Amino acid sequence: IEEKQKQVVVEKVGEPTQSYEDFAESLPADECRYAIYDFDFVTEENCQKSRIFFIAWSPDTARVRSKMIYASSKDRFKRELDGIQVELQATDPTEMGLDVIKSR
Numbered sequence: 001i002e003e004k005q006k007q008v009v010v011e012k013v014g015e016p017t018q019s020y021e022d023f024a025e026s027l028p029a030d031e032c033r034y035a036i037y038d039f040d041f042v043t044e045e046n047c048q049k050s051r052i053f054f055i056a057w058s059p060d061t062a063r064v065r066s067k068m069i070y071a072s073s074k075d076r077f078k079r080e081l082d083g084i085q086v087e088l089q090a091t092d093p094t095e096m097g098l099d100v101i102k103s104r
Contacts, residue, residue, distance in 0.1 A: 001032075001069055008034065008077055020098050030061040032070040034077060036084075039101055053101065054084045060091050 002009050011033070014023055020037070027033055035055040043049055056074050058067050078084060086104045090096035 001066075001073065003069065008073075020101065024093060024096060024098075027057050028059075030059060032059070032062045032066045033057045034070070034074070036081070037101070041102070051085045051104070052083050053086045053088060053104070054078055054081065055088045055090055055096055057090050057096070 001007070012026060014026070020039070023035070023037055027035060035053075035057055037053045037055060039051045039053060041049055041051075056070065058070055078087070088096055088100070088104070094100075
């Protein structure tokens with residue numbers, strides 16, 4: 001979120017060839033972010049599927065003001081997006097690990 005302009009800006013767009021680990025590592029360790037991840041997978045029935053995840057990344061080490069801004073604007077921002085199927089709130093990497101993504 002660009003605080004001075006009071007808007008959400010796209011900071012980075014990942015490539016389809018990048019892994020989930022690349023995506024997770026791109027999130028800053030001490031700053032909040034909204035992140036969208038398109039997770040492609042194959043079911044036990046061998047069907048190709050996809051789920052779009054909205055991740056509200058709010059690490060414990062982020063500034064309190066930043067956490068408040070992200071928390072208060074999350075629902076409004078999320079309403080602007082089409083196709084979100086799963087929402088995750090994460091404060092540390094274990095809360096959005098690949099195992100969590102797969103279980104959702």
